[in-house]
Amino acid sequence: MLEEIDWKLLDLLQADARLSNQEMAERVGLSTSSCWRRVKALEEAGVIRAYRAEVDAAKAGLGFHALIHITLARHSREVVERFTAEVMRHDEVLDCFSTTGAMDYHLRVLCADLAAFNAFMEQGLFRIEGIAQVQTHLVLRPIKMRRVLPRP
Structure with missing residues (x-):
């Protein structure tokens, strides 16, 4: 504590x-x-994991921001491991969360533009075996992106 x-x-x-x-x-x-x-x-103790600079994505040329929700066809160890390994391989994926509910995974993705996003989807995500459904939501503007932890 x-x-x-x-x-x-x-x-x-x-x-x-x-x-x-x-x-x-x-x-x-x-x-x-x-x-x-x-x-x-x-x-x-691992409470402080790293020290980093916070970079403005749009000013750094990464102005295309999307949230992708994924459902797997099966939840076998092989399918889950293949999916997570592929997600880890792509730098465009900033965050990936495994969750309960209708969708299995939620990804936050940043790309330079629509063409780069399309290439990521076609050459990366759509080639992963075992994905049953993909829903993409484009971020129009961030409202709150908190980086500081709240106190318990």
Whole structure:
């Protein structure tokens, strides 16, 4: 279980991972060595998995955003493994979730344009054996894309 001070550090790092250890320590009221030890412990426990830059997809040339909902024909180990391996192979797939309900998988996909999306669908997704149904929803505009975890 995380302590309040851990959450304060996580809040700071999620807002700006480029903060120095000294700056974080000052903001949360810790010594720099205590702050460093707590952040290191969060990293070692796997709570902090990585440090990355948040990139604006449209400004980086990836303006075509879609959500794809997939139902498998069968749920055998072979079909599921083939599907997940193929999804992992495509960089266009940002997120893939296995869910309950009418659809088995939900993918969030980014491509440069409609032609790139069509190529991804025809050369990638549509060639995976075992897919029974695919529904695609184009994202007109994002309303909320939260990257910061809520506190429990």
